[in-house]
Structures are given as C-alpha cells and as structure tokens.
Amino acid sequence: MAEEKLPTRAEDFAEWYNQLVLKADLADYAPVRGCMVVKPYGWALWENITSWLDRAFKETGHVNAAFPTLIPMSFFEKEKEHVEGFSPELAVVTHGGGEKLEEPLVVRPTSETIIGHMYAKWIKSWRDLPVLIVQWGSVLRWEMRTKLFLRTAEFYWHEGHTAHATTEDAMEEMYRILDIYEKFCYEQAAIPVIKGTKSETERFAGAQITTAIEAMMWDKRALQAGTSHYFGQNFARAFDIQYLDQNNTLQYCETTSWAISSRIIGALIMVHGDDQGLQLPPNLAPIQTVLVPIYKNDAEKSAVMEAANRIFTELKAAGIRIKMDAREEVTPGFKFNDWEMRGVPLRIEIGPKDVEKGSVALARRDVPGRDGKSFVPQAGLTGTVERLLADIQASMLKNATAFRDSNIHEPQDYAHLAEIVQNGWAFGWWCGSKECEAKVKEDTKATTRVIPLNQPAGKGKCIVCGSEAHQKVYFARAY
C-alpha cells in the first residue's frame, strides 16, 4: 500500500487527503453512489472514538436504544423547517416484499421524527422525565459531492435525543453534551476545538439553538466536528410529546438532539496528518506502537525474535495496543513507511546490536528524523513507552493549538477580513444580521462558524456594516 508516495499537502491538499484515506487503509469507495466502506483499521479507530463517548454518556445518565432505519414519509412533514431541510436529501423506499407501498418510507437522515413519535407514546408524567436516549448507527443523506469520511451519503454517528420538563433542564443538557464533545476533542483527539453557538442561518433544521464545536484543519478551513441542538417545544408540539406536571397540568416537553459523526475521522486526518501520512493521537490509535524486528540471517533472527516476542508480550500485558510486524516479504524500511502512513504514534525497532546491548530504538511519529529517535534500555520499557505515548498525545494537542492560534486574526476592517479568511480564521464583531453574514459569504466564501460562549466584555462595531455589535464571531471558509 505504502510504496507510492502521497502528493504533499502543499501541492494538492484535496488529493493528499483522498490518497491518504486509501493508503492508510481507513476506508474505500463503495459500489454505491456516495457511500464508503470503512475498513477494519478505520473501524477500529471509530470504535475507540465511540467507546470513549459511550462511556461518557452512560456516566451522565444516558442510555442506548434502537429505532427503525425506515421512517414513514409523513413524519417528515410534521415539522416545517425539518422537512424543508431534509427533503432534498432523502432516499426513499417505495417497494417492499415485491409490492408498491401505500406510504413511502425514508431511510433515516436523522431520527428526531420517529423518536419524537415514540416519546409521545412513552412520556406521561413529570416522573418519566428526563428521557435521555442515544442511538448508535448510520444515517443516509443523498449528498451530491462526497468525500470519504467528510461527506458521504451514508455516515456513522450517535444521535442523542432527550426530553425534559423545563427549558432550563433542556438547555443544561445541550451544554453538558457540548462540554463532553469539547473534552473528547481536547483529551482524546488532540483537536483544540472552539465551542459556541451557530447563527440562525447555520442552525439545524428545526432547532431553536444550535451549538457546535469547530476545528481548524491544516488548510485553515473550519470543520464542524459536533453539534448539540435545543429544539424548545418545536418537536414536542409537532409530535405531541406532553407530560402531566406536578399540578396535574398537561405541558409540552422541551427536547434536544446532538451528534458526532464519522466526519471526526476526517478532522483527525486534516489536523494531524503530514506529508508522510496519517498521524493518530495515542489515546485513539488502534495501534499505539508497532514493533519491527530487524535481522539479516537465521542466527540473528532467532535472537532478535526471542527478544521481540518477550517485549511484545510484556507491553501487551500492560494494556498497550501493540502490533508486531514480522512480515518477511518486505524490508524494514518499507515497514517504517507503511506504519508512518497509517499514523502509528510510536515505532520500536530491535536488531542484533540492540539484543546485545539490551536496548531498543524508539521513533516518534510526531517528530520526524533524528530528533524523534531515542535508544533506551529494554528494562523498564513499558514505563518508557507509556510516558512517551502520553508525551506524544500532549505534544499533538500543543502543536495543533499553536497552529490554530497563529491562524486566527482580528480583522481591522472589512478588506482585512476578506484577506484573513483566504488563509485563516477571522474573529470579529458582528451585528448579528443575516445580511452582513450573507455579504461575507458572497464576497469571500467564508461563513460564520460559531459565536463563542466566552465573549469579550463590552461592545464593538460590526466588521461588515459598522453598526453596533454585541458579539464576536469566527468567520472562516468551511468543509
């Protein structure tokens, strides 16, 4: 796989991305328009992502459940903005069991409608609230221009759907999830996202508030890495989700929904990847360290493999996700390139001289060349590897944060804004009007990404129209 080189990021970032996904063995194109096959290595990465999130949701009182993949078409027509948002993207089942269906069924693009229908049936009293359900699975949106992980017709995700008695409870839930997403990105993905609120234009179809986390890619474009929505009573009214409160009065619920999808893998690639290939943060890497035995003849082989097997067993027993690459049909150099392409954070090399000296060579994926190499004793190797993995994790976040911060600028005037967003993010005052937002988009292709929750004190002048502004927003071109 790794024998051919990638184009560099500077040469052709889009092509670098496409080739990397294939060469790193993460995914492949499916024989179905716009769909992908997530290969075992990519899926193992996704499992590490999902298992952290699943645990975080369960620790905060959420439970999993499963709702049908197919949804009656009429359900989409119950919430006006929702149907407008999703109609153009639907895949429709018209025939089942050899007969034409009376009512077409839609392959779910998202499940607010069918879950809302069930909540209306299940929720009777204030005692039933909150309902905090998560569904793991895939959804389908008939996208026209697709790109592996970033935008595929079918993609993988969790969708949380919660119902609450009060506005306060629902808002608190929306922010609780946003915080979990932020924590995940910082601590696991080593991606320094910025959290905030979306403008009305950028809101989810049917939401009253959409909050999101935004990440900066290597080409300085923004990627929405997760969203958490507050619906108010929109869906509760559309689907009649009501409860009897403590005074025996019928009230509408307040609902939320939220998601992180397999798109996050696209973000990992575009934040951390380099011209040698993928680079995975140790906390999420399916293989944290790869062990490459090096020898030239049978005598060397037997000594080297004995030590390699011992090291492999020791590190594996300590819970380190280690892979031994004992292939004989390829050279050590080929293996080095191969595992660099796949983004394994740390390589362990062991040859005859290492066996003699009781040492191994370590090579960090995040520090190329000599600087990333060290020669350490085999004794205490587990601790050494654990410390190095933690250091790599921390360094990756530090580097990504420095990169992000050096590419966010405060625009001095509108011309400056237009210049900044060609190669960075602009953080400027905005009056909040759709007209100003639309003008920026038309002139520069940049959109408002998020209005961060932590705002500077005071007020300023809208960077577009000059009128009074009470909030600052990030403008950027986005995926």
Place this chain on the structure above:
Amino acid sequence: MAEEKLPTRAEDFAEWYNQLVLKADLADYAPVRGCMVVKPYGWALWENITSWLDRAFKETGHVNAAFPTLIPMSFFEKEKEHVEGFSPELAVVTHGGGEKLEEPLVVRPTSETIIGHMYAKWIKSWRDLPVLIVQWGSVLRWEMRTKLFLRTAEFYWHEGHTAHATTEDAMEEMYRILDIYEKFCYEQAAIPVIKGTKSETERFAGAQITTAIEAMMWDKRALQAGTSHYFGQNFARAFDIQYLDQNNTLQYCETTSWAISSRIIGALIMVHGDDQGLQLPPNLAPIQTVLVPIYKNDAEKSAVMEAANRIFTELKAAGIRIKMDAREEVTPGFKFNDWEMRGVPLRIEIGPKDVEKGSVALARRDVPGRDGKSFVPQAGLTGTVERLLADIQASMLKNATAFRDSNIHEPQDYAHLAEIVQNGWAFGWWCGSKECEAKVKEDTKATTRVIPLNQPAGKGKCIVCGSEAHQKVYFARAY
C-alpha cells in the same frame, strides 16, 4: 407497567410472550410495518450479548468493519440461489435526492454480495488470507407475520464474512464460530443448545453447508439461535474473489458467513420466562440485583437509606450491576412484581429490622416464594451476592437442560414420531431424503432441525420410509 398480570404460559403462550416483551420494557412496536423499537432495557441486554461475542471474535483474530446499508439490486442477481432466497423479502429504494435512480438499491437483507464485491477488490495474494471481518448492525427482510424479537422486518445482528485459501481453513472457521456460539449459549445465556448441520432443505440460500444451534422453548418448539455457513466457492465465483497462491496460480477463495441476531432475546424469554415475567441469566442481565429499601416513616427512612446507600456503593464498586429502587410513589410489593417482571435475578430488601440486625433479605428470581428467600448478614454481602448470582446462572442452565432432555424422545415408529412432535422433539434415524422430510412436515408441521455433529455409532432405519439410515436428526416444530 407491572400492575396488570400476564396471562399464564399455559393459558396462551403467544399472548404471554407479546405482553411480556412490552411489560418487561424490552421493546415496543414501531410505527413502521413489522419493525420494532428496542427500548433501553432491551438494548442494554443486547449490549451484554454483543460485547461478549465481540470479545470472543476479536480473541480469535476477527476484526470489525462497516459496509453500506444499501446494495445495488444487480448484486443479488449474481448468485442464483441467493437471489431466489431473498427476492421476495427485499425493501427497495427507487428514489434518491428527489430523482428516480437508474438502478434500484436494496436495503441489505444480508451482506454477502456487497462484501464479496469488496473482497474481490482487496484480496490479491495468499498473504492476504484469511480475511476475517465482522459487521455489527441491522438488516431488513420484508417479513409478513412479525413478532417482537423473534421475527421483525428489521433486526439487529452481527454478520461474519470470511475468505480463506482452502476448504479446510473455511470449514475450520465455520466450526470455530459454531463452537463460540455454543459456548455463548451455555455459559452466558444458560440455553443448552444443540449444534449440528442443517438438511439441504433448511440451508441458507447459497450455502453448501449450514450449521446451526437449536434451542428448545418452553412450548417445546425449536428456535434456530445462530447459524454458521460454508459457501465453498459459490460466492467467490459469483463475485470473482481470487488470489494468487504460493505457486503464482490464480485460485478462488472459499468463504463463510455466520450470525446471531436479536432473535436470541426471544429465545431467552421463551426458555427462562415464567408466569411472573422475564427471567434473565445473571451473566447477561442489565441489572443483576435490585435493592429495595423498605420503611414507613421518616425516622425509619433515614436509617434504612443510610444502610441502603452504603450497600449500593459497596456492591457497585465490586462490579455488580446493581440498581437502587428508591421510588416513593409505589409500594415495595409493586416494586417486587415490577423487577420480577423485568427478570432481575436477585432482589435485596432492607427494612428497619434488617438495619438493627445488620442483615438483609435476599430473594432469588429463579426460586419463587419462601424457598428462594434468605436472610444474610450485611458483612460480606458482596461475596454472598456474587456466589448467589453464580449459583442462579448455573441453576438456570441446569433447569433448562433437564427440561430439554425430558422433552426429547426417540420415536419407535412413524405414528410415535407424529405424537412426539406435538409436544416435544423427536430424535430419530433419517435416510436423508427430501421426500421423507417433506412428508413429516406435511403430516406434523415438524421440520428437521439439526443433524448433530456427534452421531451414534452404526446405522438404523429411517423413521419415515424404513430404508437404511446413517444419521439421526432432530424433528421439531419450530419458530
């Protein structure tokens, strides 16, 4: 939920089942024909099932991946028996993104075809083999008569798909998986399944050999609880899955597929359930023990809750899946019934007298009334509970095995066979002919279930036609 009683199993087994699924809060009917919603309690049970199996697959070298939900219609036409088997059950997407599709897409009923297509692309050399991939998800078959968990249009499962260089490797894989399934059923589900080979008539569409595990339900009907198929080169030839062997000659692969579905939850219900409701084996129960504090006034409450909280924390820390039921709006008696309905294996009661004496009352779900009750010291409760849960797990398997064995009979002649299968399984000699199999089915509604792998020595006379027979088979009416 639990205030209304179930019909007894003897009164109306089918209705007992339907009501139990709803009252135990496992699943609900979906607003989509033949589909179900798996509720959080049912899904937690499914997660315990899937996590054991996922671990077992990974320990034997399997990896997970994800293939598209939609499959081009033409793929089904490549394997003759496969298309005949599945055509009547397909749900078909004819429109996407507002336009009619050139080629209709099928919501996958199983994924041999699309996975075969990808394997043809991925597999080049003997070094690429075996490929051992598992996909977790749901599939859809347009079933006419549905029943929650047992037969639903959409159901949940894993599907393993493997490709091998030789017949021996593929057959070994098929049996390895069958053994994992058997182990799962005995050790986790407490269901004493019988493993064996299916007759040609009962084989999976496109398979050369279908092996299966069969379980006996309370009404003595059989339920196929898992299958493992050997395809020979059928799919490899249909999808052109070839590899270069060590002599550089192109060879077709040999493939297998295998699955356990959410149907297994139906088996758990019908093997272990009783007239009070569900009964879950401790190894799979989402809640292994429920703690019910009992008090009449505030003074009692404070003493009881203090002890209850302490016990809860202790057992939870020991890894026991414990739930505290501190609801105030219902009586302890209501709670007892409620958790019995949901099949929680062990109940812990604590009242003011227990607090005084430093004891608790334990009630086993599998032993009704006084006999299942014991009064034990709070000191050492974790160990006591762990031992009791292990004992309940073992007892459930023992009881189910005794039940199964007492309901399998050797038919003396054809009339006896017909009598046995009205209320049990017949284990008799069979010549292997489709005609004899068809006659039994027509006369008695019983089908051949499995030809067990362990056969008695010698030969006998076919219980139907009297000609020489070299194998014994189980005849039973089946779900």
